[in-house]
Amino acid sequence: MNSTDSETPDKSLYTTSQIITYMGNKRKLLPIIENVVIDIQKELGNKPLKIGEGFSGSGVVSRILKTNAAELYTNDLAGYSTTLNRCYLDNPTENTQKMIKKHIDKANQLAEKNESKEIGDGWISKHWSPSGPTIKDDERVYFTDTNGKRIDSMRNYIETIPKKYQPYVLAPLLVECSIHNNTNGQFSSYYKGMYGGKTQTDTKRITQKIHIPYPIFYDSPCNHHVSQMDTNEWAKKMGNKTELDIVYYDPPYNKHPYNIYYFLLDIINDWDKSQEIPNTYRGQPDTRVKSLYNSITHAKNTMLDLINNTRAKYILLSYNDGGIIPIAELDTLLENTDREITKIPIEHKTYNRLKGLSNYKRTSEYKNVKEFLYVIKRK
Incomplete structure (x- = not known):
């Protein structure tokens, strides 16, 4: 189904199709994230939600958030991510x-x-x-x-x-x-x-020949706002503007910046032919900016700054157990923010809405888990 069809496409099609091939893609987390959002909305009295995503990347999580939000704010420093969100989060007229x-x-x-x-x-x-x-x-x-x-x-x-x-x-x-x-x-x-x-x-x-398909849209009563800036600065800017109900963060977790892996998407997105192309294996212009989240020295303080400056009732945070910040240290860091922490293991589809958030309070040890979803509630 394409954008010219009269009926709104199926949500599963919208959240699984026309998504860039992306390292760290959170497609497997979509059901978990959505169920957590639904539970939070119930805790907030089923009010219309203001939701944000600070590291939008492929935009796949923002798509699922759009289907649950009345107001959606997305951000990523990468230009290609901005373009993807401006397209796929929109509700263009006929x-x-x-x-x-x-x-x-x-x-x-x-x-x-x-x-x-x-x-x-x-x-x-x-x-x-x-x-x-x-x-x-x-x-x-x-x-x-x-x-x-x-x-x-x-x-x-x-x-x-x-x-x-x-x-x-x-x-x-x-x-x-x-x-x-x-x-x-x-x-x-x-x-x-x-x-x-x-x-x-x-x-x-x-x-296979590259052919542009018609974009898939999902018509929902959600106003969306797209930003392209440093996420920590975005959090501060949003905090000065409005309080969000939920913010989702999926920060870089290792020493390798994503712009090495996706530089050609930005080349095609920006189309700046004045750039000097070096005579190197990749031909990647020397415009790389390493995130502080990729730094062993700065990752913890940068994460703490982000959490402290996020004005939201709930923060959802994904982090990998192979990340620069060891999980035990991240646990301690989050505890020291004086917020209520729920920790959900996400190696498999472990989140059960029938159990609810209370079953995942930080009282258990989790073995062989690749990643966690933290639900950080303001007290």
């Missing part, structure tokens, strides 16, 4: 959807027309895909030569359309670029010299 379809059809037509031609102002085809069907030793192979040209054609066209329509055409293009590439799912490396590497892994996915 007339706007007609214009979206028109521009997507045109972008796809241009891609078909130009895929066998030399793109004069090529950007992806120049730096991140081979120059032809035969891959040369010194060429980066993130995309096929055909898809490199298709991306260039479509992205160049998107730059020419009115800005208000751009996110709706660009977001589904980003999703397709995250799928049909010559990598194992992220852009820190690619299969060198051939598609799928020596074992020719997953060549059908890699070589």
Whole structure:
């Protein structure tokens, strides 16, 4: 079902389709997070909820939050995440959807027309895909030569359309670029010299032509607000603006910043051809900013600053037991915020709404658990 259908698509389709391939993706947590949100709403007297998400990433959690919120505030420092949220969290009018379809059809037509031609102002085809069907030793192979040209054609066209329509055409293009590439799912490396590497892994996915689908929307009475800034600063800004009922945080938990793994999505999103492309393996511009959450020295204080400056009745926090902050130290840090802490193990679908939050009070030890969802209630 696409955006031009008269009926609202099924919620499960909306929360599982057209989502970028993403490390740390919280798709497996969606039922748990949603059930916790439903229980919190009951505790708050079934009032309409103001909800926020500070590290939105792929936007998949924000989609499920949208289906439960009256007001939704999302934030991420990455430009591609901002574009995804501006598209998929929106409720465009019928007339706007007609214009979206028109521009997507045109972008796809241009891609078909130009895929066998030399793109004069090529950007992806120049730096991140081979120059032809035969891959040369010194060429980066993130995309096929055909898809490199298709991306260039479509992205160049998107730059020419009115800005208000751009996110709706660009977001589904980003999703397709995250799928049909010559990598194992992220852009820190690619299969060198051939598609799928020596074992020719997953060549059908890699070589399939990139085609922009119509975005899937979910029409719900939810006002959404999208920000692109440092999350700790966002929390302070939101605190000065309004009190939220629930905020969900999924901060970086190891020393590797996500912008290494997804830099090409930002390249395609930003389309800044003035950037200098270094003669390196990835060809990643030297614009990386390492998050304080990736720092052993600063992660704990940064986390404490975030919790203390979040003005919300409830904070939901995901964290991995292999993270920079050891779980025991995170437990202590959260206890010292003088809030009521509930700790839910999420290795499997362990949260049971029939039990409710009270069964997960921090009185148990959990073994072999990869991740936890903390429910942090203001006293």
